[in-house]
Amino acid sequence: MIKPTDSALTASRLNESTKMIFHRRWVRVVDNFFQSRWKGLSVAIPYVWLVIFFLIPFFIVLKISFAESLIASPPFSSLFEWSEDAALKMTLIFDNFAYLWEDDLYVKTYLNSVKISTISTILCLLIGYPMAYAIVRASGTMKYLLLLMVILPFWTSFLLRVYAWMGILADQGTLNSFLIWAGVIDQPIRMMYSEFAVYIGIVYSYLPFMILPLYANLEKLDLTLHEAASDLGAHPITVFFTVTLPLTIPGIIAGGLLVFIPATGEFVIPDLLGGGNVLMIGRVLYDEFNSNHDWPVAAAVAIALLILLVIPMMLYQHAQSRQINN
Amino acid sequence: MPSRDKSITDMPKKRSTFLLSVLCFGMAFLYIPMFLLIVYSFNYSKIVSVWGGLSTRWYISLFESEEIWSALMLSLKIAIVNATFATLFGTLAGLALARFRHFRGRTLFTGMISAPLVMPEVITGLSLLLLFITLGDLIGWPEKRGITTITIAHITFSLAYVAVIIESRLSGIGETLEEAALDLGAKPLRVMMDITLPLLAPGMLAGWLLAFTLSLDDLVIASFVSGPGSSTLPMLIYSRVKLGLKPDINALATMIILAVAMGVLIAGWILIRQQKQRERDAQLAGAK
Incomplete structure (x- = not known):
């Protein structure tokens, strides 16, 4: 139961x-x-x-770059409009781009940005290549230590590293005091708020980005070629220019683009070290948007900057994918 | 790959004065500014670049500044949430790039992963702000900009960095272990959980740390997408130093540099020890 x-x-x-x-x-x-x-x-x-x-x-940026600037919120005209016969009408306004082209300021700023980042990239290469080479040739623990020293600044605040140069380059800054003390000059030279200061800032901030790809490239180099060249009686300098340098072109391209692309659109460095004297496109965009509130022009500047950078960016992606496939 | 019998490391070591001097110059160039930043943080004088005797007054005023503390807390919150999500999404993206050979829209996906790495910050910031404004008009979200919008913006660019780290780590590991498990009959998901992810753990940790630092460091994108009343630490620093040198910022910089240096040194020490352990293991295996 x-x-x-x-x-x-x-x-x-x-x-x-x-x-x-x-x-x-x-x-x-x-x-x-x-x-x-x-x-x-x-x-x-x-x-x-x-x-x-x-x-x-x-x-959205592309869309707004074709809109008209309005004093409203949001401060731009709408691209699509329902006209009276209920058809969707689209008005593209090329005014913003025409404005960029006609206004001397923007063209000059573009050219200046490209000039500054090109020279900075070359400076980074001239300092970075020998450094990468020396690090690769260092032995054991020393090599790791040097690599760590190159990587370390990358982990500290970018803004604060730029700020450090404000103290060095100021009229009463460390460098001027040092030069006066050494008797090289008797009046402080103006170094802040100039292109010189911007070059220093960019090279200083982006040098590790140049060294690391070069290091990776140099470390993988096949040395039998060097031996063959030296055995055949080539001078070390000849070996470097005919063997080593051509073999490290991928590293040079990767490092160069990693410096050139961000440097072109840089905002912090020209703003803090260059002041009002140095025209760079990143700063103009920022000001156009935040101070002038001209969104369509800011969007057009952004699109134009992208067009300027699209070739180096595609080059970089190509190099990157080739490296991964290898 | 070429045969690795010899590499540049094994080259006869003639000391090159030129290489050595460029190396010293380069390292001095990288480190003297940071060193000076630290020295001047102990300066009594209010004018940063004029020495007025040793003092810790700027550290005291730093600790008493509520503004800096709240900005630091905001930045840390954003950085931690950002790093966690970016690692999650970035790992998935890296797995997709390295292990799923073919899927629809792969080319677009590869492009969207590598573009944020080289995209100028001003463009990323501007485009995200315009997105948030458009979304706000269309669906009423985000109502106001601040911590959420900054975090979303940071996740977007950090996940690309994490994806690249994970992808390169995966191609470094190779697929032999995974293939072995598959041959022994394990289901693909099991293989992923038991083999691929544990192997990826160091890469994920590196990705998390990188995403964390990128977020803590970002000024431009955060200033575009933040709203009134939400200043991150870089934004606060920027608004203070915009008009010149500030001694308490030197004190702050010193603490950040020391914290980072400690972290990097510890990480480096662990790496070197692992390397040596591996070499010793290899030697032992060879002896047997």
Whole structure:
């Protein structure tokens, strides 16, 4: 005979086991789903994120660069309008780009940015190449220590490293005091708020970006070629220019682009060290947006800057993918 | 790959005066400014570049400044959330790039991963701000800009860096272990959980740290997408030093540099020890 308590117990057991079965089935459904779909899911998450927060914003900038500046909120005209016969009308206004082209300031600023970042890149290469070479040739622990020393500044605040130069280059700064003390000059020279200061700032901030790809390239070099060249009687300098240098062109390109591209759009360095005297496109964009509130022109400046950088950026991506494939 | 019988490291070591002097000059160039920053933080004088005797008064005024503390806390909050999400998304993206050979839209995906790395900050900042404004008009979110919008902006560019680290680490590890597990009958997801992810752990840690630093360091993008009342630490520093030198900022810089140097030295020490351990293991294996 089944006692009431027993039946209750059985019922509860039964209930539990159905729950278990149900639970298991649920787990299996989820499991199957993941087994078959996890790849798609794991691509989808970063993919969707980047489309929303990287790709779409870019098209919004493109759209606004073709709009008209208005004194309103938001301060630009809308690109699409419903006209009277209910057809969607699209008005593209090239005024902003024409304005950039006609106004001397922008063309000059562009050329100046390219000039400054090109010279800075060359300076970084001239200092960075021998440094990378010396680090590769150092032995054991010393090599790691030197590499760490190159990487360390990269982890400290960029802003504060630029700030450090404000103290050195100021009229009563360290460098002027030192030069006066050494008797080289008797009046402080003005170094802050000049192109000179901007060059120093860029080379200082981006030097590690030049050294690291060069180091990686130099370390992988096959030395049998060097031996062959020296055995055949080539002078070490000839060996360097005919063997080593051509073989490290990938490293030079990678390092050069890593310096050139961000330096062209740089804002902090020309703003803090260059003051109002040095025109660079990143700063003009920032001011156009934050001080003049001319969004369409700011957007047009951004698009024009991107067009300027698109070739170096594609070059970089090409070099990067080739390196990964190797 | 070329045969690695010899590399530049094994070259006969003639000391080159030229290389040595450029190396010394370069290192001095990198380190003297930071060194001076530290020295002047102990300067009593209010004018940073004029020495007025040893003092710790700027450290005291730094600790008492509520503005700096709240900016630091905001920056740390953003950096931690950013690093966690960026590592998560970036690892998925890196896995996709290195291990899933073909999927729809791969070219676009590769482009979207590598573009943020070289995109000028002013453009990233401007475009994200315009997105937030457009979204605000369309769906009423984000209502106001601040910590959330800064964090989203930071995740967007940090995840690209993490993805690149993970991708290069995955191609460094190679696929042999994963293939072995698959041959022994493990399901792909199991292989991912039990083999690939544990192997990736150091790369993920490096990615987290990088994302954390990138976020703590960012001024331009944060100033575009932040709203009134939410100043991150770099924004606060920038607004203070814009008009000249400030001794308490020197004190702040000193603390940041020392903290980073400690972190990097510890990490470097661990790396060198691991390297030596591996060399010793290899020697032992060879002896047997």
